[in-house]
Amino acid sequence: MDFIQLSSIVVLAVSVAVLYYSMRRDDRLPLAPGPPRRFLVGNLLDFPKSRPWETFHEWAEEHGDIMLIDLPFKPVVVLSSAKAAEALLDGRSDIYSDRPYSAMMDLLSWGWAISVLPYGSQWRTYRRYFHEHFSRSRIPQYHQVVLQQTRTLLTRILQAPEHSRAHIRSLTGSSIIEVVYGAENDALTQEYVHLADQALMSARDTAVPGAFLVELVTILKHVPGWLPGGKAQRYADKYRPIILEMRDRPFNDVKDAVEAGRAVPSVAYNLMTQIQEDYGTSTSSREQEIIARDVAGMAYAGAADTASSSFSVVMVHSSHLNSQTTASAESFILAMAMFPEVQKKAQAELEHVVGMGRLPDFNDLPALVYLNAVVLETVRWMPTIPLGVPHYVKVEDECNGYRIPKGSIVIPNAWTMLRNPEDYPEPEKFKPERFIGKDGKLDSSVRDPTSLAFGFGRRACPGMDFALSVLSIYAASMLHVYDIQAGVDESGRPFVLSSRPTLDAFSPKAAYDVPEAFGPPFSAGGTAHSRGDVLFIDLPFKPIVVLNSAKAATDLLDGRSHVYSDRPYSPMFELLGIRWALSILPYGTQWRTYRRYFHDHFHRGMVPKYHPVFLKRTRVLLANTFEDPKTTQAHIRSLMGSSIIEIVYGTEGDALTQEYVELADSALEAAQVATKPGAFLAELIPILTSIPGWLPGGSAQRFANIRRPLVEAMRDRPFQDVKNAMSAERAVPCVAYNLITQIQDEHGATGSALTADQETIARDVAGVAYAGASETTTAKAEAFVLAMAMFPEVQRRAQAELDRVVGASRLPDFNDLSALTYLQAVIMENLRWMPTLPLGVPHFIQEEDEYEGFRIPKGSVVISNIWRMLRNPQDYPDPEQFKPERFIGADGRIDTSAPDPSTLAFGFGRRVCPGQDFALRLLTIYAASILHVFDIQSGLDDDGQSVALSGETSDDGFSHPVTFPRHFKPRSDQAERLIRELLLEQEHASL
CATH class of the missing domain: 1.10.630.10 (Cytochrome P450)
Structure with missing residues (x-):
């Protein structure tokens, strides 16, 4: 298939879009309002490429809390109020519990994950087994593991503060791996954590709007990777083995341990036993094994919820148990550095309840009212998944006099809901006090942000209680022994903190400041991979190489x-x-x-x-x-x-x-x-x-x-x-x-x-x-x-x-x-x-080249980032x-x-x-x-x-x-x- 043939496919798809566009106009209830639509492409060219929750918030102020964004073949309904989300996703969960199909998730073999599974019998089976091991009543049996891993974190930060962010990310990963697979060996645990990080990178990449044209033109998934237009297959061929290894390898290690008579109690071990008892001989052992393997893998990977659609955008991480907890932990640290008066008040409460002679444990948490409010405010202030996880409606529906088309992708804008001034006055401020009543206890009349941040209806995050328990004991432990400040960079200048997810410094309490600089990953309009001075951005039919240093530009464009x-x-x-x-x-x-x-x-x-x-x-x-x-x-x-x-x-x-x-x-x-x-x-x-x-x-x-x-x-x-x-x-x-x-x-x-x-x-x-x-x-x-x-x-x-x-x-x-x-x-x-020309005038390379160990593909557009140089x-x-x-x-x-x-x-x-x-x-x-x-x-x-x-x-x-x-x-x-x-x-x- 050459480019002309591929273009013909696209034109055919466009023609079908015209037919679809004309056929769907009728005299039924009007569609929900939204930004002005262009003929044929609807709002495709208006769809925001970065921080879309903010753009959707602006549009909602003009068009209302139920808004239609018209994309070719994929109408998107954005819900911008808790009332609308609860009315549809909770109140009508029988028709709003499906997930949209993602061609990339299919190619990558993510289809076993509970967050991606269509609503049906398989999903219900997986969800039931998952819930049995991560329901609220089950969490206390994991407290000892979480407490041990948290205290290991405190020690590691003291020993190597320059790697503090990595230690935080390791906390939730190692906790969940020990809980799910019983792995206690530190080296093996880190291997598992690394595997999950690599696999979840694919979920994050596919979540970037416009990264893969196959999400709009599904037929492109059949184009082989070695042909023009085969980008989706090339990417999937690279990451699919990693995803399958992440799912299979830890589970196979548990199986081997069971056969060798050295298995330790774990979720995976318990699942094998439970499913065997539930099904007996009614299903094959292979089918039983697949259920146990997949349910364990979901807990391990965090279910990669936010990557279930190419229209959802990930701010930091894209999962529920592992990565969502990590992102919330990072947000908590940022908030403590940005709002030192909150930090001091929480520390005073810890000293009063816990005292200075020991570390906090789970028995202390009910008495730490202000700390619980800080955790709630962290969830509200910087939601890990600002747009929630997309739902899918298979039948036409109606709400507030507007028609919601069959086949719509329904996105709850949690970011906007959690900034509703009626529920949360002065929403831009970090105010834990908003959750505390006059009696000094948590105020149940204030909307609980976890009811919005962890999803809706039957697709709400089943690991929410586990995540909150890890976050709470981590927050209490960190604040009890560390002062958290912005710190300074390598040049001795103070870091400027903002409400983007950034960690900076930790210091032992009343001792010294230790700098550590972090920043969000770069992505722009496609899947971007940083190589230092050279950045590769993969756009459909147009690979782009950005040169960010004078050295790289001089070496290539001059030399x-x-x-x-x-x-x-x-x-x-x-x-x-x-x-x-x-x-x-x-x-x-x-x-x-x-x-x-x-x-x-x-x-x-x-x-x-x-x-x-x-x-x-x-x-x-x-x-x-x-x-x-x-x-x-x-x-x-x-x-x-x-x-x-x-x-x-x-x-x-x-x-x-x-x-x-x-x-x-x-x-x-x-x-x-x-x-x-x-x-x-x-x-x-x-x-x-x-x-x-x-x-x-x-x-x-x-x-x-x-x-x-x-x-x-x-x-x-x-x-x-x-x-x-x-x-x-x-x-x-x-x-x-x-x-x-x-x-x-x-x-x-x-x-x-x-x-x-x-x-x-x-x-x-x-x-x-x-x-x-x-x-x-x-x-x-x-x-x-x-x-x-x-x-x-x-x-x-x-x-x-x-x-x-x-x-x-x-x-x-x-x-x-x-x-x-x-x-x-x-x-x-x-x-x-x-x-005058911050990005210069693009160059073009007609033959493949190599620079500092990296390949620059033939046909790349080469842009010199003069502004940065x-x-x-x-x-x-x-x-x-x-x-x-x-x-x-x-x-x-x-x-x-x-x-x-x-x-x-x-x-x-x-x-x-x-x-x-x-x-x-x-x-x-x-x-x-x-x-x-x-x-x-x-x-x-x-x-x-x-x-x-x-x-x-x-x-x-x-x-x-x-x-x-x-x-x-x-x-x-x-x-x-x-x-x-x-x-x-x-x-x-x-x-």
Whole structure:
């Protein structure tokens, strides 16, 4: 099956979706409200890729506590209130107890887990046996194991505090393994824990929305792993053996021990005996063994509940007994460090109840009312499974006048329910007191968060009591002997804690602080695996490699530029007719030709030729800013656009120049919209570009039909004007004119008309300069002005240097720049602080490569994370600070040993920006000129309020500042005089 055949399957699926979409419309009760749906794909492109519970919370505020999210073939109903969840999932559990089918869970062989099993006789059998061993009345028989493992944890933290988080994770794993399999050998226990961690990684990966296209197009599960589109099979082939070993190996060890007469009491041993007694000879011994094995495996793995659907998202871990308890334990530690007053109050209660001469045990817990409230508040404040585990309704239902379609996936948004201010006033605060009544006991009138956090109806977590008992004794033990603080990192700086799941430090009580830094795993839009400087993100048909360090980018994009100089294909760029642009052209003969001609006109030696235009246009900007300071951002855009247009096309008239600037803006906007992630499904499924705009699914063609003429006009119209001027013998020197004559000379056609191919080269190269330089230089200039307003001490120091070098009686020119060392450092810091292209321009590798022991697949899109490279604290200490001094040496000159940010900000290898010298010279004279005559401050908005400036940037491809200063005041009478002289010169020039 090749890509065309695979695409045909997808198109067939899309066609079925159209039929399905049209057939399901009827005159029955209306569907529940939800976000606006797009034809054919519904809300697929709106579905949040990260922290969806927060997005669903925002949508619910607009659409209500029962909300429909329309995904192809999979309508999703989100319940955002306890009332709705209890009415449906508890009150109608007979029809809401099923689970949605997951193609990935099927491929991975997770189908034996109780959380994945369909509602039916097998599930009821498994659930009954599980409940018999983990019901509330059974928990006390496991207290001794849990207590022993908890005290081992306390010792290990004291001995190796740098591994505290690993010790916490080991606590619940080793406890459950000893309970279920009787394993007491520490080495063997750790092997089992490691197996479970690896297996559960597959459950977490498959839970990431959009990670596997097979969850939407189930037929793809039949595509072999060695074919394009076989990602699901490849992944399953890797993890399936691990999952089966996790389930089978500990159970087989117990079987062997039973046969050898050395088995110890455990859940697995008891299950074998119990099932044998229950079934006798009515079932085969193999069937009995499977039941015992699977039920034991569910307890061991924690049932991987949150991974049962590709639409559920895991925050930290994805299970109930083992991993949910681990995540709650981590949340508890974080809360104690963030809310020290709660920690102190709980410790005071422990000292009162337990005393200082011993450790807490389970007999103490009933008297520890405040500690019990802290555990409840931990469950509420940071639920381990924010979206609960999806349910599935097999029959159509109705609630509150809305129809819930048959086949809907029903998701309880536990995160929103646990932040309902009616149940929990001031929900963002960590307040255990909310659960304690006036009589000093737990208040039964306050909604118990465990009734929401551990699921609903018949699918509520059967291991809840075990998990809470482990968490409670762990919390009591930790607080009794340790003070928990944020701690410091390896550089001695305090950790900044937030309500994301992060652990930082433990210290023996009243003794010392021990740092330990942690962070949540990285995932973005697909299954992501971190390899240090290199990150692999697996998207359908588009493997992506992200380079996070200058070393990795230099090694690959510079050092191996012969294989890393291509560009990925963009179907939308093809539709828009932008494939002529130098930055987009595939690496090859045409690119080399275009690059050579571009370089001939924009290399470092040619840039001084354009200085007069830079100076003239910059001084126009100063005059315009003086007359209308509140629209300075528009003046900056005009400066950059008009400078480039005059240089490339010789255009000096303001009206015509402005028309060209607006054409470029419209064309670049189309390019930004077209390539925004998720904007057009055609970027993932190129065959969709063939669907005519008048048909459903033809959004790519419709968009291109409107915007393509703008792109073509931007490229063609100015060039045609130059050609017309040449024919009329009134052409002025410019890049376009020089390109035409240069190409004529090289092809021996001086004075003759260019061939169509030769004219195309001249037109396209001129268009590249016109379109490419304007947006990037504008963004850099805007960032510079923002930085000067945000960091006034930098502004004052640069102005002092200008006063010393230039003086107050004139404006700066290019002869001054070499003496303006601090200003040059400011420009360098500006490039570093707010890079215009934070992720650079993607490269593409057409052959497989290897780097530091890892394989980089053929066909990978390679992205350089310039933003992160320019914030590497080893190269740029205190990277969040705007510090031009970092580039100045002890001798007062630019320090050549400091990494130059322009070597990162302008790209790598053979695809480095060929116009960087042009851009930097224009930016530098602009910066010197505006600082010499203006003080830049935040100013007031249209409502008279002070503009709140920040370093936040747009996410539309080019990184522009979101906020911009509005106060530009002449620095002095002398400065105002210089500006007024410019105004007079402009008036005389216009006469």
